[in-house]
Amino acid sequence: MNITILLKLLFAHIFADFVLQTNRICDGKKAAGKTIYIYLLLHSLIHAATAYLLVARWDAWIIPSVIFSTHFAMDYIKSTYMKENMVSFIIDQVVHIAVIIVLWLCLLGRDADWGTAFSGIWDGNKVWIVVTAYMLALKPTSVLLNLFIKQWMPHDSKNDDTLPHAGLWIGYLERFLILTFIFTHNFEGIGFLLAAKSIFRFGELNKAKEIKITEYVLIGTLASFAIATGIGFFALQIL
Structure with a gap:
């Protein structure tokens, strides 16, 4: 087949x-x-x-x-x-x-x-599995995450000092890196990425009054990592 x-x-x-x-x-x-x-x-x-x-x-x-x-x-x-x-x-x-x-x-x-004439490259199953996995981890995952976590979004979480669409592109990049680490069998890179993101976030989310925002960010981060990891290991099993 x-x-x-x-x-x-x-x-x-x-x-x-x-x-x-x-x-x-x-x-x-x-x-x-x-x-x-x-x-x-x-x-x-x-x-x-x-x-x-x-x-x-x-x-x-x-x-x-x-x-x-x-x-x-x-x-x-x-x-x-x-x-x-x-x-x-x-x-x-x-x-x-x-x-x-x-x-x-x-x-x-x-x-x-x-x-x-290009069937050797164009019809390569492995290529299509990898490309589809990357594509699935980007925009579709972002839409799903947005629908999932918006129920917990704090009303006071808006910040005019943030870069436009920065959170969206951070999510794209982290899921891209996770898939790359999985496909190259550098699984320790996933832990390093999660630790690095946690360190950067700690400085702005360590106040007691911001606990809701902290929990909101953690839910989004862990959900993003979980989906990307799931896609990666599922694709890896097929490969």
């Missing part, structure tokens, strides 16, 4: 849903009237085109057809009838991944020669 097709479909979904989906598209899917349909169509077309181009099986029109129709339907249901929380996010992603798995199984039943 060619697992590369599945990896490409999963990567296409993550890339289209979390990289190519801009804030304007995300807001447009929540708009009223005809506007919501315009952005749902645009977002679904981006998903369908990304999957079709990455799989590069030009005779398999089932790929863009299924991806487009199911993504449009699920996003419409989510935008119209579901609340914006962690549960709806997980349900949405589970449905999309289930569709991808079913589509992959359908593609395996077809006989076609879809190899290319």
Whole structure:
């Protein structure tokens, strides 16, 4: 069974849903009237085109057809009838991944020669596993973490002295480093990274009146480390 097709479909979904989906598209899917349909169509077309181009099986029109129709339907249901929380996010992603798995199984039943001159590199299973793991640890994990920890966000935690989007990029970098340490078997680097971040945070979070912010930061940090470590070791087992 060619697992590369599945990896490409999963990567296409993550890339289209979390990289190519801009804030304007995300807001447009929540708009009223005809506007919501315009952005749902645009977002679904981006998903369908990304999957079709990455799989590069030009005779398999089932790929863009299924991806487009199911993504449009699920996003419409989510935008119209579901609340914006962690549960709806997980349900949405589970449905999309289930569709991808079913589509992959359908593609395996077809006989076609879809190899290319770059198949040795482009179809390398290990490459796609690693790339998908890195992609999954970035934006999708950030969205999930934000939905998870916002219930504990202190009302007085806003600070105008912080750099714009600094926390977001710190999370990206720490999860990138964790995966790199795991893939290179330098597991001690994860402990060093956690210790270094704790030292930097200690100076600003050692006051009794800031205990809520301290706990909030710890929850976010440990959740980020746990997800990145889980993704890394799961990918490592597949490899």
